[in-house]
Amino acid sequence: MIRGPQKYKQAMARAAWGSVTPPLTIFSPRSGLYTEPVRTQKIHFSVAAMLDGGQRRYDPSLEVLGGGLDSYLPAFKTLNRPYDAFPVVGWNRHVETISASFFRSVPGVRLRRECLRTKDDGAVALDWVSGDDRQLGADSPVLILLPGLTGGSEDSYVRHMLVRARSNGMRVVVFNSRGCADSPVTTAQFYSASFTEDLRQVVAHVANRYPNANLYAVGWSLGANILVRYLGQESHACPLSGAVSLCNPFNLVIADEDFRKGFNIVYDITLANALRRIFKKHTLLFEDIGGEFNIPLAANAKSVREFDDGLTRVSFGFKSVDDYYSNSSSSDSIKHVCTPLLCIQVIFLYRLSYDMNNLNI
DSSP states (O other): OEEOOHHHHHHHHHTOOOOBOSSOOOOOOOTTGGGSOOOHHHHHHHHHHHHGGGOOOOOTTOEEOSSHHHHHGGGOGGGGSOOOOOTTGGGSHHHHHHHHHHHSOOOOOOEEEEEEEOTTSOEEEEEEETTHHHHSOTTSOEEEEEOOTTOOTTSHHHHHHHHHHHHTTOEEEEEEOTTGGGOOOOSSOOOOSSOOHHHHHHHHHHHHHOTTSOEEEEEEHHHHHHHHHHHHHHGGGOOOSEEEEESOOOOHHHHHHHHTSTTHHHHHHHHHHHHHHHHHTTGGGGTTOOTTOOHHHHHTOSSHHHHIIIIIHHHTTOSSHHHHHHTSOGGGTGGGOOSOEEEEOGGGHHHHHHHHHTOOO
């Protein structure tokens, strides 16, 4: 395990990156990196020092234990290469994020939708690649994709991962949470960072359909938080053969604080707008609902926090929105994960995308 002082645990929620495998391996950034604009090259040299000439020369802020480092990091060959930011848009993380949202292509893929009824009479939508049953064997590995908050199978980042995995012979299914990507909503409950039961049923359903296949999962952002919580809860009994967590907030309390600072407010407003749009399609389900629900607050939420306070935390039985965030963070679950898990934060997504494509899983 690679650990730093207590403040590095907070850094994980902001800009850390990592790899978690049995034995558990976590990488924490050097002091101060997460408070500055992301500069990948700084961390690149820190990593290169670990790999240079096969000798272990770690940054003094890191504590190193376990064997996951030697097992997996050597596969990421591009970590030893100089980092050259993509021209114009790559110099700033916000410019890069916004540019991708407007200009990144959306691969055309024919999908076949399957609606799965959950135990509480809810429903989720599973989008499979059309024609895979004819083209792939019954033992082909299956990849379950968990998009981020309000995301679904129509999003460009999901489609690109789907296409890349499909080109490597994997059967891919996108797990659209309740209300996302026009997934049906049949009860007065959406989904949350704490709720893993829908994912548990999806994994069981896929495993039952393809009993001879290895199952894997990739989650982004809130989807990654849900995935890691599920892995921790299942622990040794988890049916997945491996998983990847991308841009996981890990600690939702810290993520909530950061969401309300600086330029991050733009993302907060954007996600709140997306949540309101999903909610307004299903307002009839919440008419005359009693209890602590604050439907006007959720319907007019200007931030994710307001939406969670008015609706999400009440739906899932939390006393307050802070109680919801405190008890829904995957940072509390990761120590129980026994499935091979790779955690990658945003600063390394582009660099590691090529290496991940060449891992033998």
